[in-house]
Amino acid sequence: MVHGGPYPATSDSRTTSVGSAAIFRFLRPVCYQALPGGLLPEPLKDGNPWGVSRLVDGKREA
Known part of the structure; x- marks a missing residue:
């Protein structure tokens, strides 16, 4: 198409x-820069509860 x-x-x-x-x-x-933690989607909250692979301050998590 x-x-x-x-x-x-x-x-x-x-x-x-x-x-x-x-x-x-x-x-x-x-981008969720400087958004209060209570407004973040569940996978992006502190502690990474869903284990999503992401960059935080230039370092890879999970």
């Missing part, structure tokens, strides 16, 4: 809705 972008839609083959290029087009990085 080919999507050329916003209206008017075209059949421009340089953009698609599948594949690695599409992942980067729809990716939305999220």
